[in-house]
Amino acid sequence: MFIYTKRRKKTCFHKRRSIKMSNITNHSTLGRSICIITGASKGFGRALAHKVSCWLEPGSVLLLVARSETLLQELKEELQSFTEEQQLVVHCVAVDLSKREGVNETIRVARQEAVNEIEHLLLINNAASLGDISHFGSFTNLEEVNSYLSLNISSALALTAGILQVFSCTPLMRRSVVNISSALALQPLPSWVLYCTAKAARMMMFRVLAKEQPLVKVLIYSPGPMDTDMQKDILRLTGVKHHLLPAQESADKLVKLLLDDDFVSGANLDFFDV
Numbered sequence: 001m002f003i004y005t006k007r008r009k010k011t012c013f014h015k016r017r018s019i020k021m022s023n024i025t026n027h028s029t030l031g032r033s034i035c036i037i038t039g040a041s042k043g044f045g046r047a048l049a050h051k052v053s054c055w056l057e058p059g060s061v062l063l064l065v066a067r068s069e070t071l072l073q074e075l076k077e078e079l080q081s082f083t084e085e086q087q088l089v090v091h092c093v094a095v096d097l098s099k100r101e102g103v104n105e106t107i108r109v110a111r112q113e114a115v116n117e118i119e120h121l122l123l124i125n126n127a128a129s130l131g132d133i134s135h136f137g138s139f140t141n142l143e144e145v146n147s148y149l150s151l152n153i154s155s156a157l158a159l160t161a162g163i164l165q166v167f168s169c170t171p172l173m174r175r176s177v178v179n180i181s182s183a184l185a186l187q188p189l190p191s192w193v194l195y196c197t198a199k200a201a202r203m204m205m206f207r208v209l210a211k212e213q214p215l216v217k218v219l220i221y222s223p224g225p226m227d228t229d230m231q232k233d234i235l236r237l238t239g240v241k242h243h244l245l246p247a248q249e250s251a252d253k254l255v256k257l258l259l260d261d262d263f264v265s266g267a268n269l270d271f272f273d274v
Helices: 008-020 043-053 069-079 100-113 144-168 195-213 229-238 247-260
Strands: 032-039 059-067 089-094 121-126 172-182 216-222 269-272
Touching: 032 043, 032 100, 032 144, 043 059, 043 069, 043 121, 043 216, 043 247, 059 069, 059 100, 069 089, 089 100, 100 144, 121 144, 144 172, 144 195, 172 247, 195 216, 229 247
Parallel strands: 032 059, 032 121, 059 089, 121 172, 172 216, 216 269
Antiparallel strands: none
C-alpha cells in the first residue's frame, strides 16, 4: 500500500542536514531499498523506522514487523507525515516471530517486493525479549527455555537466511544485515542467563554470516541503555536504575553508521564507542 503525506520536506530535510554535518562520506542515502525492521512497533524499532524512512530513496519498501497490528498501524500513520515524495510502500506484518508461520509470512511479504527494482536490502534484526531474570538453577522447564530461545535466536537465524535467499539472484544489489545486540553479549551478569545467552549466540551467528558471505555487509550494534518499555521492566524487576538514552539518539547513530558504511563486516560496535 502507498502512503501519501505533505510534510516530509520540512521534517526529513532537517534530520538529513544534521546527520550530514557529521562527515558522512560514502552514501548520501540508503538507496532504493527494501528495509525490514523486526520489533518495529515500539521502543528502538519504532525509533529506527522513523529515522531510516528519511533516508530511503523514492520507490523504497518498508516492512514493519511486530506482534501488535494496532501499534504497527499507529506507526504507519506517524510515518505518513514525511513520506509523500518517496511514494514509500509500507507493509505492516503483524506476526509472532517465535513461530514458523510468523517467519514464513515475513519472508512471503518480502518476496512479493523482490520483483521491483531494489538496489539495497537492509534487514534490521531488532525483535527480542527480556525473558525471566532469575537464578540459573530455576531454569528447569525445557519448554519455557526453548520458547525464549526460539524468539531471540532461532527466528533471527531463520528469517535472515530466508530473506537472503529471496534476494540472492541480484548480484549488484547491496545487502546489509544488522543485529541489535547488547553489552551483555560479552559481559556475564548473574540472573541474566537467558538474555546473555541469546545475545551472545546472536553475535556469533552474525559473525559467521559475515565470514561465510563476504558480499553481505553485517553490523552488530549495541544501542546502549535506552528509555524504552524494556528498561522500565528491568527497573521493576531488579530495582537497578540506569542513565537512559533517548531511543532516537541511538537510532541516529546507527543510521550514520549505515550511511558511512566504513565498518568491517561482522564488526561489533557499541553506541558509546562510535
